[in-house]
Amino acid sequence: MISRSVRGKVRGAPREANLKFAQSVWRPALAGFSIIVLFLAIAVWGQAPAANPPQDPLMTLLLSQPKIEIGSAVTAIAWFDPPVVRPGQLSFYRVTFNALEESIEWPKEIAAAPKLELRPGARGQFFQPTGSGTEPRTTFSYRAKTFEPGETTIPAFTVQVYGKRISVPAARLQVDANVAQAPAQQLILDITNTNLFVGQPVSVRVLLPSAAPGLLQVFTQMQLVGQGFIMDQGAAHQKMESMMRDGSNITVFIHDTMLIPVVAGKVNVFAQAFTVGQRIPHPTLTNNPATLTPTMPQFVLIESESTELSVKPLPRDGELPGFTGAIGTFSIDQPKLATNSMRVGDPVKLSVTVHATGFSRLVPPPAPKSADWQVLAATPQGEPAQMLQTRGVATFDYTLIPMSEGTHATPLIPFCCFEPSRAAYTDLTIPSLPITVLPGRAPVDMAAMLQSETNSNEIEEELTLSGLANIPGRRAATLVPIQGQAWFPAMQIAPIAIFLGLLGWERRRRYLETHPQILVRRRARRALRRERRTLRRAAQGGNVSVFAASAVRALRIGSAPHFPAEPGALVAGDILQLFRVADDDSRQPDGTLAVVRRFFAITDASRFSLASANPAELLILQPEIERVLAQLEARL
């Protein structure tokens, strides 16, 4: 007998087993969960001190800049500098806004008095310090000149700024031959050479002589203004020099830079910059006088005279292979090879040193294509162009891989430059160097593999502008397509008319085939007229036999279609019968039958009778026979 406790144990055994199983699952799970939570907590705790991310340096730089005030009311100041000039003396008309340049919709033309010559000049933007921040100042400058004494005014006008209409006040220019006022301060633009080739660099000096001895005046934001050139900012540097001017030793601020024309033709260039104004514009007209702050230095936009450059394109004649835009004076040293003995497939470095002066860019010549060599393009050593210009030396490193054992020299690398002083190209081809190539360890099909790789990496076809066309080529009277021109649709009438004509001709032909007598009568009429003409000519010439024969033939021809019969088969009786039939309705004149009989009788007699007939008497019957023939023709 099983006791209760034992029964209980027996009944409770599966429950304990379940519990143990549950514990064996949950315990490791809870332990793992706890470990993960612990690690996460440690990780979060460990990262807690780095909660503040570092600020973006660009944002820091932006925030450190002084605030630009663009919220204040926009005002415009307009003035002439100098305000009083002698006739023909240059004065600058300037309009300055306290607004960003991009926000101003400046008119293309300004209404001015006809006697005032006004040419557009510099325009620029400067951020004027205002104590707590900066305020944009945009200036538009014009060159004004007039020869007529008196006062000239540019009237007030409006300009859209930030989408609002802002009034530009009027400005007055006084022209007086007796007043000698100092001219407006200008920059001096000194360009060493004004006859250039495209891509040829030229040194540019922009000078600002101080307004007075002992005074140092500098400028900033210098720009060369014009189209068709680029200014090499990297080559720019400033300096100060002393020079004698009007008997005084004054300080000159000089900005040296380099200009490179990029298009051929006439290129106009002038310099502009901001400098602290030495002369307060007076009289100054403004639409808000309170904005003038005489205590603060006023930056004025000044400019130089315009200089015209004559830029020629590089000549196509004489251009040598390997021209990569190198313009200047160049020379190359003997190339250096890392080793002169190698195995097939081993790379070797070829270094070429180029010496250059007066250049703006130096691009290594492209790697040549050779069956015996794989040449990897030269890698410049990474110096900036300005450093190259300063040093005047550059080194190109080519990597050469021999592809066969039969190679005894490195490939020629075509290279050339254009020398503006000679206006000619100079050959700088990198020469070949002797080399020994030993059998390689690489598989024999390496050449093919490298070759295919070279093809796949082939340089994309370089697009260039073509030369001039030598002949005008295919022409047209107009660019409008022919279907758009009036004559072309009209011309289609011609084939339509031809086809309609053919259609009509065919229908007429079918009609005539069913009514052949029309053709017979038409032919008879034509032949009758012909005979009548012959008859008349014979009568005029007195040829009696021809006259009689023509008359008889005409009578036969005119009568034949009525039978129908061949004209030659008809005799006088047939023709007389025709007239008698016709006489049924209208009575024939008595002479008609007699005339017909008579003509036939005499002609038959002259043909068949032995007795001679006298046809001469027939001539007097010409009116009668004409009348008879007219009757016959009318019946056809």
Place this chain on the structure above:
Amino acid sequence: MSGCEWRLFSRGTLAVLLALKLGMQKGFISWLSLLLVSFYPFFASEARGASHETLFRDGANAYRAADYETAAKILRESVLRYPASGTYQNLGLTEWQRSQPGPAVLAWEQSLWLDPFNQSARNNLRFARKAAQLDAPDLSWDEVISTWLPVNWWGWIVCLSLWLAFGAISIPIFLRRPKASWHQSIAAFGLMLFLLGLPAQFGVHKRERIGFVMEKGTALRLTPTLEAQTTSQLFPGEPVRCMRSRGEFLLVRSNRSTGWVQRKQLGFLATQPTGNPIVN
């Protein structure tokens, strides 16, 4: 007018007068007079061609001397008198040197319009579009077909093939010739050319509506008024497709957006430099 032109003109005019005189003497227009009269346009066109050749040479010389302003003026005059593919090619080069990409692209497109086989003009267009980052016109399939041959060839092909097919069918009937297989072959060939040429003709018609932006900063406006809001700016040389016109404004669709543009700011393929675009 040069001496050569005068000589040719005077020669042609003299021939016509002589022919008329002969005709009057004989009482009828003789075959000779008809022949001479029919050759008069040839004389006149020869004179015009001579003038065109002179201008072409002068323009090329001015270009070589880097006097691009003069070259552009001369070449524009030349294409106004007698449009020619090579002249347009040189005009495009001149405008490109003058930093006028819009007129340059238009000139090269017009060069290809007259002669699609001009590879130089095609390369120049590719170069200009790559340099100025411009898109080529987005052409439909019928427009692409129409670029395969000179623009006037399609008109002639369609016209001649139609009449050839019609003639091959009808003329033997009129002439009461028995039907032959070669008649049917010619008719089928003509009909095939006609059907092939029709889409190209339609493509030519549609390409006439492709314009190119001529000026820098051309505004694409929301409405056809000068005071309208500017939705975007078009680049010089950018192609647009004209949809309709209203006054001096054209509704155009560029690759980016649609809007109104002033008519004078666009150049069209079928318009000579100072002409007006063809817009219905």
